[in-house]
Structures are given as C-alpha cells and as structure tokens.
Amino acid sequence: MNIQTALNLDDIRELARRALPRIAFDFIDGGADDEHCLRRNREAFQQYQLLPRYLVDVSHRDQSTVLLGRRYASPFGISPTGLAGLFHPDADLLLARAAAKANVPFLLSSAANGALEDVVKAAPEHVWFQMYCTSDEAINADLVRRAKAAGVQVLVVSVDVPVNSNRERNRRNGFTRPFRMTPGVVLEALAHPAWVLRYLRSGGIPMMSNWKPYAKEGASAAEVADMYGTLTPAPMVKWSHLQRIREAWPGPLVVKGLMHPDDCRQAVGMGVDALVVSNHGGRQLDAAPSPLHMLPAIRAAVGDDVELILDSGVRRGSDVVIARCLGAKFSIFGRPTLFGAAAGGEAGIARTLQIVRNEVDMVMAQIGCRAFDELHPGYLWPAPVNSKPVEPIKPTKPGAHEAAPVTESLRTTQETTT
C-alpha cells in the first residue's frame, strides 16, 4: 500500500505508523489517561444512521459551503496541530498549500514549527491562526498584533488546555520535556531511516518559530520550547483574557474547545463569531463527552445563527454529513492530515483531503442530497436516545466558576502544550 492506493483514513494512519518512530506516531495518535474519550469520539458517530431518500436527481452535487463569509470547496478543514515539523519537514507549509489547493481552511497552531508570517504568505486565503492565551498578556497582545499584520483573516483561541493532561503513551515513550534521547528511542528511530534522514537534514528538533521572538537572542530549538513551556498552559486564563482578545481583534473570532452550553452562550454574548466544538481529540479530559453528542444542546443554547464547527474523531465523509445534520456547519480533523504529511508530505495531505471529499460526495448521493447546505436532522434515523433534543442546561451564574483555585501541582506533567 502507498499513499495513492490508500483507500481511507485508517490506511493513511497505517502508512504513517510505518513511516514514523513510535515516539512520534504515539504523540499524534494517543489521548489522555485511558483513552476512553478518544474512543468515544469515534463511537459517537456510529450511534447515528442516515436514512436515504431515493428517486431524487443527484447527478449534480455541491458540497461547497460558506463559513464566516467565505465559500470553501468542501465542508471540512484542518485542525490546528502543534509540532507538525517533527513528522515532516515544513509540514505547516505543506498543510497550508494542500489546504489552499483543496480550497479548505487550515488552522495554523501557534505551537507550530512554521512561523505564522511565512505560512500565511503561502496561503493567505486559507490559513487561520490559532493561539492559546499565555500567562504573559504582552505576548498575547503581540500574537494578535502579528496575526493582524500578517493578514490572517480568522483568529481562533483554544481554551481547553488549562493544564497539561496525562498522556501516558508520551510519558512511557519519553516524549516529555526535557527530551531524553534514550538508547530505546535511538534504536526505534533507526528502524525508520527515511524519517531519521529527513529529521537530520532539516536540522534536528524543529524550532517553534512563533516563539523565537520572545526567547533570548540565539536560543536553540530546545530552549525556545522550554520558554514556551513556562508560558503555557496558563491556568489563570479566564473570560477577561478572551474579552481583551475580542477587543484587540477586529476580524472573525472563533473559540475552540468550549463544550458546556452555558460557556458557549457566554462566548457568543461576548462577540465570538463561531465555535469549534471540540474535546481536543481526546487529548485533554478523558471523561469529556464527545462533541458530537453536545451539538444539539449547544445549538439550543446559542440559537440558529452562530456557526458551529465540529472537531474530534471525524474520519469519514459520513461523519461530516452526520455532524451537519446535528447542527455543525463544518467539521475539522487533526490527526489524519498529520498522518498524511508523515506518510507522503504534501501529496499525503492532499490524498487525505481528497478521500474525505469523495466520501462526502458519495454519501450525499446515497441519501438523495444535492447540496450540503440542505442537510437537516430529518436525514438521521433512528434518533438515538441521547440525541433527543436536549433541554438547554439551566444557566449557572456567568463567570461563577472563575473563582475556583488552581494549584501549582496541576502543572506537574512536563509536556509541550499542543
């Protein structure tokens, strides 16, 4: 099997597993704690079925859709993923280029290796910028300023990493800070010579370029990563941080990671334009519900007009269609395009996007849907027990939970926030 004969996203994952040393593959593939959440994200989709309508002329099908005022060729895009340069040199640039060619959005992470200025230049119409609020307000403001100066059109603030999570695969493999090159890691890596060669040729540990300006002059990649680790996660971040970003950023603002309907309502009330409903791909809170299951309650909380983007566990075109029927205008996914990059560079990413595009198209034809925007809950059958229109959860006092104390001990796991 190779990238062109890969039939689905599982095949792409398998190609990446062969191409990457275990420590790198597991960093992408793994989740928090027992990985229940990771599995729940996939299982959620299996709880819905699509009931086809036949005798509809589906010879022409249109999966393009408008999100935040711009029409994309497909109703999905690429989630932000930090440290992508570890899996393929210049992965962020490749992701941006592949996204532009497919006319879908790519959410560039601030924890990326590519500098936001360079990546935006490569695909100015398609690159959004995602940031976390750090403990340093001046840096937060500077990131917003740089995004504006670079011509970023959509800013995304991720809020679901108050502390590092417990990713046991990483800890077992030694993927922690400071990074230790143990004999086991070296031996494993040597079994993947093409990756090792690319890694060494591109200069070893890739630089977290967005953070270089805030580190001391001439800092190494490891020193920049360490400095980043002192700034984020930032457990003191609260609604007022988001408010300041809203005030500083004139364009569309998206918040990624809110799952409680009350929080979603509060963000919208604050002027946030769209929400990425996400549990960080099961990488943070293992006990979190799947975003798919939260969609009806969130839709009820924020009303009909706010655009919802579903993230976490999307692996098939049918998932994108199901998410749309439940109220998410758009879906994004993170691991599959990283696997594509690891397995085949830009061609691997393009193939990943093409597979999902073909699947969306085929599912639309199968259920008698000519235009993606015409999908509605009536295509779902049977309504599973937990997808009954959910009563909006009784609002709690806005900001009431802000006072909860956060202890230093929550910052124990030494990992880079991604």
Ligand SMILES: Cc1cc2nc3c(=O)[nH]c(=O)nc-3n(C[C@H](O)[C@H](O)[C@H](O)COP(=O)(O)O)c2cc1C
């Ligand atoms: C290797 C890796 C790095 C990630 N880095 C970030 C990040 O920097 N910022 C962020 O908001 N989410 C990050 N995420 C989470 C993704 O944006 C997304 O929520 C998740 O991958 C979705 O789940 P999926 O992989 O099942 O599609 C990362 C995910 C992975 C796998």
